[in-house]
Amino acid sequence: MAEKTLLASRKFIKPSFSYLIEKKRDGGEFNEEEIRFIVDSILDKEMPEFQMAALAMAIYFQNMSAQETATFAEEMMLSGEVIDLSKITMPKIAKYSTGGVGDKTSLVLTPLAAACGVVMPAMNGVDENFVISTLDKLSSIPKFKADMDLKEFVKQLKTVNCAIVQQHPEIAPVDGILYELRQNTATIQSLPLITGSILSKKLAEGAEGLVVDVKWGNGSFVKDLEQAKQLARSITRVGRSMKRRCVALVTDMNQPLGDTVGTALEVREAIELLKGEGPEDLQELVLKLGMEIVRLAGVAGSTLSAKQTVQKHLKDGSALEKFKEMIQVQGGDTSFIDDPEKFPTAKYIRKLPAPKRGYVHTINAGMIARGVQILATTKKGKMDPAVGVSEIKKVGTQVKQGEPLMMIHYNDETRLESALEYLRSAYRLAPKRPNPPELIVERVA
Amino acid sequence: MAEKTLLASRKFIKPSFSYLIEKKRDGGEFNEEEIRFIVDSILDKEMPEFQMAALAMAIYFQNMSAQETATFAEEMMLSGEVIDLSKITMPKIAKYSTGGVGDKTSLVLTPLAAACGVVMPAMNGVDENFVISTLDKLSSIPKFKADMDLKEFVKQLKTVNCAIVQQHPEIAPVDGILYELRQNTATIQSLPLITGSILSKKLAEGAEGLVVDVKWGNGSFVKDLEQAKQLARSITRVGRSMKRRCVALVTDMNQPLGDTVGTALEVREAIELLKGEGPEDLQELVLKLGMEIVRLAGVAGSTLSAKQTVQKHLKDGSALEKFKEMIQVQGGDTSFIDDPEKFPTAKYIRKLPAPKRGYVHTINAGMIARGVQILATTKKGKMDPAVGVSEIKKVGTQVKQGEPLMMIHYNDETRLESALEYLRSAYRLAPKRPNPPELIVERVA
Numbered sequence: 001m002a003e004k005t006l007l008a009s010r011k012f013i014k015p016s017f018s019y020l021i022e023k024k025r026d027g028g029e030f031n032e033e034e035i036r037f038i039v040d041s042i043l044d045k046e047m048p049e050f051q052m053a054a055l056a057m058a059i060y061f062q063n064m065s066a067q068e069t070a071t072f073a074e075e076m077m078l079s080g081e082v083i084d085l086s087k088i089t090m091p092k093i094a095k096y097s098t099g100g101v102g103d104k105t106s107l108v109l110t111p112l113a114a115a116c117g118v119v120m121p122a123m124n125g126v127d128e129n130f131v132i133s134t135l136d137k138l139s140s141i142p143k144f145k146a147d148m149d150l151k152e153f154v155k156q157l158k159t160v161n162c163a164i165v166q167q168h169p170e171i172a173p174v175d176g177i178l179y180e181l182r183q184n185t186a187t188i189q190s191l192p193l194i195t196g197s198i199l200s201k202k203l204a205e206g207a208e209g210l211v212v213d214v215k216w217g218n219g220s221f222v223k224d225l226e227q228a229k230q231l232a233r234s235i236t237r238v239g240r241s242m243k244r245r246c247v248a249l250v251t252d253m254n255q256p257l258g259d260t261v262g263t264a265l266e267v268r269e270a271i272e273l274l275k276g277e278g279p280e281d282l283q284e285l286v287l288k289l290g291m292e293i294v295r296l297a298g299v300a301g302s303t304l305s306a307k308q309t310v311q312k313h314l315k316d317g318s319a320l321e322k323f324k325e326m327i328q329v330q331g332g333d334t335s336f337i338d339d340p341e342k343f344p345t346a347k348y349i350r351k352l353p354a355p356k357r358g359y360v361h362t363i364n365a366g367m368i369a370r371g372v373q374i375l376a377t378t379k380k381g382k383m384d385p386a387v388g389v390s391e392i393k394k395v396g397t398q399v400k401q402g403e404p405l406m407m408i409h410y411n412d413e414t415r416l417e418s419a420l421e422y423l424r425s426a427y428r429l430a431p432k433r434p435n436p437p438e439l440i441v442e443r444v445a
Numbered sequence: 446m447a448e449k450t451l452l453a454s455r456k457f458i459k460p461s462f463s464y465l466i467e468k469k470r471d472g473g474e475f476n477e478e479e480i481r482f483i484v485d486s487i488l489d490k491e492m493p494e495f496q497m498a499a500l501a502m503a504i505y506f507q508n509m510s511a512q513e514t515a516t517f518a519e520e521m522m523l524s525g526e527v528i529d530l531s532k533i534t535m536p537k538i539a540k541y542s543t544g545g546v547g548d549k550t551s552l553v554l555t556p557l558a559a560a561c562g563v564v565m566p567a568m569n570g571v572d573e574n575f576v577i578s579t580l581d582k583l584s585s586i587p588k589f590k591a592d593m594d595l596k597e598f599v600k601q602l603k604t605v606n607c608a609i610v611q612q613h614p615e616i617a618p619v620d621g622i623l624y625e626l627r628q629n630t631a632t633i634q635s636l637p638l639i640t641g642s643i644l645s646k647k648l649a650e651g652a653e654g655l656v657v658d659v660k661w662g663n664g665s666f667v668k669d670l671e672q673a674k675q676l677a678r679s680i681t682r683v684g685r686s687m688k689r690r691c692v693a694l695v696t697d698m699n700q701p702l703g704d705t706v707g708t709a710l711e712v713r714e715a716i717e718l719l720k721g722e723g724p725e726d727l728q729e730l731v732l733k734l735g736m737e738i739v740r741l742a743g744v745a746g747s748t749l750s751a752k753q754t755v756q757k758h759l760k761d762g763s764a765l766e767k768f769k770e771m772i773q774v775q776g777g778d779t780s781f782i783d784d785p786e787k788f789p790t791a792k793y794i795r796k797l798p799a800p801k802r803g804y805v806h807t808i809n810a811g812m813i814a815r816g817v818q819i820l821a822t823t824k825k826g827k828m829d830p831a832v833g834v835s836e837i838k839k840v841g842t843q844v845k846q847g848e849p850l851m852m853i854h855y856n857d858e859t860r861l862e863s864a865l866e867y868l869r870s871a872y873r874l875a876p877k878r879p880n881p882p883e884l885i886v887e888r889v890a
Contacts, residue, residue, distance in 0.1 A: 022631035025505065050498035054630035057502035060470065185499035186467035 012037070017051040024058040032071050039075040042174045049181060056178070056187040064192035069234065070241035072192065076200035079174040081150060083206035085119065088158055091297035092119045094207035095289065096198055098231070099131045101219035101365035102256035102392075106134045106164070107270040108286050109293065111322035114161035115313040116290070118297040121157055121205040125167035125179075131369060132263055132383075134164060140264045140343060140385040144332035157206070160329050162322065172200040188221065195234045199242060209245035209296045210235075213289060216441070217254035219365025225250070225441065232444040247292045250442040251285060255363040255395050258282040261372045262388015262409065264343040271340055274323050276314035281394070281439055287311070288440055344386040347411050351404030352389075352423050360397045360405070361430035368392075371422035375410045384411055389423065396436045399429070457482070462496040469503040477516050484520040487619045494626060501623070501632040509637035514679065515686035517637065521645035524619040526595060528651035530564065533603055536742035537564045539652035540734065541643055543676070544576045546664035546810040547701035547837075551579045551609070552715040553731050554738065556767035559606035560758040561735070563742040566602055566650040570612035570624075576814060577708055577828075579609060585709045585788060585830040589777030602651070605774050607767065617645040633666065640679045644687060654690035654741045655680075658734060661886070662699035664810025670695070670886065677889040692737045695887040696730060700808040700840050703727040706817045707833010707854065709788040716785055719768050721759035726839070726884055732756070733885055789831040792856050796849030797834075797868050805842045805850070806875035813837075816867035820855050829856055834868065841881045844874070 012033040020034060030038070038055070041047035064072065085092050095109050106122065113120040124135050124146075135146050148156070148165045156163040169176065175197050182188045202210050212235050216228030232248035239246030258279040260269045272278035273286055290310035291303065300306035313319045324334045336342045368389065375387040389406045393399060405427055410416055457478040465479060475483070483500070486492035509517060530537050540554050551567065558565040569579045569591075580591050593601070593610045601608040614621065620642050627633050647655050657680050661673030677693035684691030703724040705714045717723035718731055735755035736748065745751035758764045769779045781787045813834065820832040834851045838844060850872055855861055 018629050018631055021502075025502070025631050048629075049493075049495040050626060051630060053495035053499040054502045054632065057466075057470070057499045057506075058631070061502075061506045181495060184463050184493075185496060186463055186470045186503070187499065 017041070017047055017055075021051060021055050021058055024055060024062055027062045029065055030068050030071075035068065035071045036075050039072070039079055039174050042177055043079045052178065052181055053185045053187075056182055056185060056190070056193065059193060060187050060190040063190075066234075066237045066241055069192040069195050069238045073196040073199040073203070073238060074242060076172050076174045076196055077204045080172050080204060081168075081170040082204045083121070083150060083154060083171075085121070085154065085157060085206035088119055090117060090119045090161065091209075091299065092121065092207050093209045093211060093293050093297045094121060094202040094205055095211045095213070095293060096202055097213040098215050098220060098222060100215040100253040100257060101131060101369040102258050102261045102266065103131075103215070103253075104137065104258065104266045104270040104273065105213065105282065105285055105289060107137060107267065107323075108273045108319070109289055110162045110164055111274065111326055112286070112290055112310065112313060112319040113293045113297075114326075115318040115322040116294050116309050117299050118161075118293055119157055120162045120293075121153070121207060122162065122164045123167045123171060123201065123205050124164060125201070132261075132266065132372075135166060136383065137263055137267050137270075138164060138332070140267055141327060141332040141336050144327060145330050148330075154206075156329055160322070160326050162326055163330070164326070165330075167201070171204045175200050191227075191231055191234045194231060195238050198235060199239060199244075203242065203244060207244075210239060210247075211289060211292045211296060212236075212246065212248040213285075214248055214250050215253035216250060217252055217365065219256065219369065220253040229442055229444070232442065236444050245296050246445070247296055248444045249288060249292065249440055250444070252437045252439050252441060253365060254437055256365045256368055256392055257285065259392050260388060260390045261368055261392070262390070263376070263383065263385035264345075265388040265390055265409065268340045268343055271320070271323075271337060274314065274320040275317070276311070284439055286314075346386045346409035348413070349407055349409050352406045352408055352420070353402045354399040354405050354429060355401070355424075356429055357399065357401045358429035358431050359433045360393050360395050360399065361428045361434050363392075363395055363428075364426040367422045367426035371419040371426065374415050374419040374422065375408070375412070377415070378412070387411055396434055398433070462486070462492055462500075466496060466500050466503055469500060469507055472507045474510055475513050475516075480513065480516045481520050484517070484524055484619050487622055488524045497623070497626055498630045498632075501627055501630060501635070501638065504638060505632050505635040508635075511679075511682045511686055514637040514640050514683045518641040518644035518648070518683060519687060521617050521619045521641055522649045525617050525649060526613075526615040527649045528566065528595060528599060528616075530566070530599065530602060530651035533564055535562060535564045535606065536654075536744065537566065537652050538654045538656060538738050538742045539566060539647040539650055540656045540658070540738060541647055542658040543660050543665060543667060545660040545698040545702060546576060546814040547703050547706045547711065548576075548660070548698075549582065549703065549711045549715040549718065550658065550727065550730055550734060552582060552712065552768075553718045553764070554734055555607045555609055556719065556771055557731070557735055557755065557758060557764040558738045558742075559771075560763040560767040561739050561754050562744050563606075563738055564602055565607045565738075566598070566652060567607065567609045568612045568616060568646065568650050569609060570646070577706075577711065577817075580611060581828065582708055582712050582715075583609060583777070585712055586772060586777040586781050589772060590775050593775075599651075601774055605767070605771050607771055608775070609771065610775075612646070616649045620645050636672075636676055636679045639676060640683050643680060644684060644689075648687065648689060652689075655684060655692075656734060656737045656741060657681075657691065657693040658730075659693055659695050660698035661695060662697055662810065664701065664814065665698040674887055674889070677887065681889050690741050691890075692741055693889045694733060694737065694885055695889070697882045697884050697886060698810060699882055701810045701813055701837055702730065704837050705833060705835045706813055706837070707821070707835070708828065708830035709790075710833040710835055710854065713785045713788055716765070716768075716782060719759065719765040720762070721756070729884055791831045791854035793858070794852055794854050797851050797853055797865070798847045799844040799850050799874060800846070800869075801874055802844065802846045803874035803876050804878045805838050805840050805844065806873045806879045808837075808840055808873075809871040812867045812871035816864040816871065819860055819864040819867065820853070820857070822860070823857070832856055841879060843878070
C-alpha cells in the first residue's frame, strides 16, 4: 500500500467524473490536478454535459475554497489565449460590473481610465437577459464595430489605450461552455463559479488588476446584500491568491442608475457623464469607481489625488475625447457624440402619472427593465434603440398626484399597455419620506 | 392579476426546466402537475440530460416531501405498462431488497411465497456493480430463460404464481432513464429518488403490497444505519400515500449473508434454504421476511400463524417444488435442483488461513464481494459461475492461527493473488469475542 501511495504522489491517475462529482457532493476539496483535469476535460469535450451539470450543482451546494477557486480561475484562464500586454508600459486595469438597470458606467470609465493613463481592455459578453448590454448600447452608434481579432485588440490598446469589444471566443473558452450550461441549470448563482468566471476572463484579457462593481438589489441578479458582500470578498480574496490586485465595491441596484433606461437614451446620458455632468448618483459612482481604478493602477497615490485626477479628466474634456477616439478607431460615426440629437428618438413620449401624492418609497428596477424590454422588442424580434424611459423620479422624491414618475418613449402603441403594467407596478409611493438608499455600501480590498 | 391566478388554477402552463431546477434548488415543493410534466418530459426526451442531472443533484440536496415522492413514484409507474393482475384472485405481494453480499433470499422467498398462496411477481434489474444479481445466479442453471414478454409473465403468475425475470423495458421506463443518469452523476443515494425508483417499478409489476429489505453496512450501498432507517421509513410512508401496504425490515449487511459468495455456490445454498436447512442467519432472514409477506398478504393473521405457515412450506418440500416448477416453466434444467452436484465446480479449492488466533471481529463484506469478483472475471470479461468462497467464518467465531477463515474456489491461478489481497483485508481478528451483530435492526410498517 505504501508503494501505491508513493506512485500516486508522482503520477496523477485520472479519476472518473462520477468520483469527482461524488467528492464535491460530499463536501470534498479538489486538488490542483483534479481541477486541471476537469477544466481540460471540459475543453476537450470529454466530460459529458450531464456530468458537468451535476458537478456545477454540487459546487452550488458545497462551494469551493479560495484555493480551489483560484486554481479553477487560473485553469479556465489558461484554457484559451492569454493576452500579453507586457509591451505596454502603462498600468493595465480591467473593470467589471455584475450588471444593473440603467448602468452606463462601463461606457464612461473605459475612456476615462485611458484619459487618466490607465490602459483598459474591455471585452463584453452575455449579460443578464433583461439588462441592456454595453455593446447593445454602443451599437446605436452607426458603423461601430465590436468584433475584433486579438491582434487588432492589442494594437488598439497600444494606440488608444482602451477598447470595448465583444467577448472573443478564444478568451477562457471553458468559461464560455460552463456559463451557457449554468444558465440552463440554475447554477449561475454560485459564488465560486461566478468568481472563477469573472477572474478567468478579465485576467486573460491582459489586466494586471481588477476593479469590480458588485451590485445588489431588485435590479441585479444578486438580490441579497449579504450575498453581494460575499461575492465581493470572494473575488478579491481569490484575485489575491492569483497574485493580482483587486478591489470591489458593493453598490446599490434597488432603483435604476441615473435618469434613463434604454439603448440610445443611455448612451446620451453617458456622454453627459463624460462631460462631468449628468445625474448625481451616476456621477458619484463614476467618481468612486474611477478613483479605485487610478489608485489600483498607481497613477494616483492618495484618495485626494485620485479624486483630482478623475475630476480633471472629466472637466477638461479629455475623457470625452478618448471616447470619441475609441469610437472612431472602432469605425463608429463620431458626429453622434458631438451632436447627440442625431441619435434615433421615439415617435411618442408620454408620462407615467403618479397615482397619488407622496414620496417615491421603492422602485423595482427589474420591473422597469422588463417594461423597457417590452417597449423595445420589435415584431421582428430585434431591439428598438430609440425607446426607453427618461426623467425617472428616484427614491425619496416627492410627487403630486398625476405628476410624471417618468417619461415613456415608445414607437409601437400596441406594446404600451403591457409595458405600462410593469412600469406602474415598479413604483411604491408612501406618505413619508424614506431613508435614501446608500449607493456605495462597502469597499472590499 | 386576480384573473391570471384564476387562469393558472384552471390550466397548467408549462414551466421552463431551468425554473423547475431553481425551484428545487431553493427548497421548493413540486406540485402534481409539475412532477407529471417532469416525468412526461423525460419520457418524451424533451428534457435534456444535463437539466435532468442538475435537477437530480438539486433533489439530492433538497429532498422531496412524502407527497412529492408519492406523486413522482406514481407518475414514473404510469410512464410505462402497469401490469393488471386483478384477474388473479390470490393476494399479490412483491419483495425488494436493496442488495447485499451473499444475499440469496430472493431465490428462496419468491417460490416460498407462491407455495404459501401469495403471488409474487419479481422483475430484476441492474444491481450494485459488485453484488451478484439474482438473475446472474439463476443463469448458472442451464437453459433458464429470464427474458419474457409481459403476457408470458402474467400467464406464468397465473399458473405458477411466481416468476423471476429480467426488468422489462416497458415497466417504469422513466425510472430506467433516470437510474442510468443517476449512476453517473453521484445521485443514486437520494432517499426520494431511491424510494420513487423502487415503488414505481414494484407497483407497476402488479403488486398490491411490498415487503422491503433495506440493508445497511459495509456490504450494502447504504453504509449508514440512520440512512437505512430513513429509507425504510421513506418507502413505507410513500407506499401508504400511494395506498399500498408496505413493510420494511432494516437488516444487517456488515458481513456476508450465509456461508457462501459466488454464483453457483449461492444457488446451492438457496436450495438448502428451500429445504428448511442452510446457515442460521439466512434461515432467520427467510423466516422473518416470509412472515412479513404472508401477513401482508392476509394469508396468515397472527405472528404465530405466519411463522407456522412459512415453516410448514419449507419443511414439507412445497417451496422447493415451487422453485423447481418455476425453473421448469422458464426452461431451466431442473435436474440441477435435484442434484446440485451437477453445478459447475472450480478446479482449485484452498483455504484462507487465519493470520493469528482470535475472534472474527469484523468482516468487510464489500471487500469479499470484490475478491470474488476478481476471481470470477474471465479473460473474456464474462463471469465464471463456478468460483467464489464458502465456509465463511462469521463475526464472533473463534479461530486458531492457520485455521481457514473461508475456502476459496478458483479456476485461474493468475487472479488469486490480487483476490487474496481483498479477502485477507476483509477480516479483522481480535482477542476478545465481539458482540454479535443484530440481523434484524428495525421493522417499519
